[in-house]
Amino acid sequence: MGKRRVLTPALMGALAFLCSASSAEPVTFNGHGISLHGELLKPEGAGPFPAIVALHGCAGLYGRNGELSARHAEWAKRLVERGYVVLFPDSFGSRGAGPQCKVEDRVTRPAKERRDDAFASKAYLQTRQDVNAQAISLLAWSNGGSTVLYTVGEKRPAWDEGPDFAKAVAFYPGCRLPLAHGDWHARIPLLILIGSADDWTPAKPCEDLANQARANGEPVSIVVYPGAYHDFDHPHLKVHETDDLAFTADGGGSAHTGTDPAARADVLERVPAFLAQ
Incomplete structure (x- = not known):
């Protein structure tokens, strides 16, 4: 028989914390x-x-098993372990919709419904006694990342009366439209993370948008990861091509997604460091 492991009080406490950190409350x-x-x-x-x-x-927010998808679950676990409350609003399910990647006429738009969802989520967190109302940040991916650009780049809605977001992180957002409008400005510190090989939401417009913001003295930074595709921070997604997408860089409907180990390792350290600054 192998040596029996004794669960000390300290180890039991650590295991209990990890379990609580991975449990989502609807x-x-x-x-x-x-x-x-x-x-x-x-x-x-x-x-x-x-x-x-x-x-x-x-x-969307969930995987095929009905639980938080792997990327969301892992990021939540890591952030909770660092002392953050994490709220995932379900913009699609709350409106009776499923995934929207292959839908042109979407039920939610980054510049409207999803932006409202971001502010409403902040307002809800600011009513909770276990949340510091002055220290709520915004973190998002892809379509959600595009929402970040509109959330931090426009005036706050009149009904949002609480403190503003502290910081924001946008993973591979779509930057083309905010750049084309020519009047985008960042109210709060923003970090954009994107891959140089992203053929879904390309890096170049994001680089131009960040450069434009910095020229105006706005607190926008960007990291472009060489050779990385969309979803590079996923914990275990083999690089593959997805077809029939509604919006892609070249308009052809196909784009690559998948984990990039080097980029993933960097963001796992960079994002918490940025939020904690």
Whole structure:
């Protein structure tokens, strides 16, 4: 027989924390003209904790098993372990919709419904006793990343009366339209993370947008990862090509997605460091 491992109180406490960090609590709260459903994850204790509103991409919040998708679950676990409350609003499911990657006439738009969802999620977190209302940041991927650009790049809606977002992180957002409008400005510190090989939401418009913002003295930074595709931070997604997408860089409907180990390793350290600054 192998040597029996003894669970010390310290180890049992650590295991309990990891279990609680990976357990999502379903929540429902008031959106802007809609009841929003979401998933909340939090550290143990009374807080108040800093918090993060995390916006899913066009594939939605959940995997095929009905649980948080692998990328969302892992990011939530890592952030909870660092002391953050994490809220994932379900923009699609709350409106009776499924994945929107292959849909042109989407039920939610980054510049409107999803932007409202971001502010409504912040407002909900600011009512919680376990959240520091002054320390709520925004983190998002792809379609959600595009939402970040509109959320931090326009005036806050009149109904958003609480403190503003502290910081924002956008993974591979679509930057072409905000750049083309020519009047985009960042209110708060923003970090854009994107791959140089991204053929879904290309890097060049994001680089131009960040350069334009920095020239205006705005707190926007960008990291472009050489050879990385869309979804480079996924924990275990083999690089592959997806067809029949509604919007891609060349308009052809096909784009590559998949994990890039080097880029993933960097963002796992860079994002928490940026949020903690």
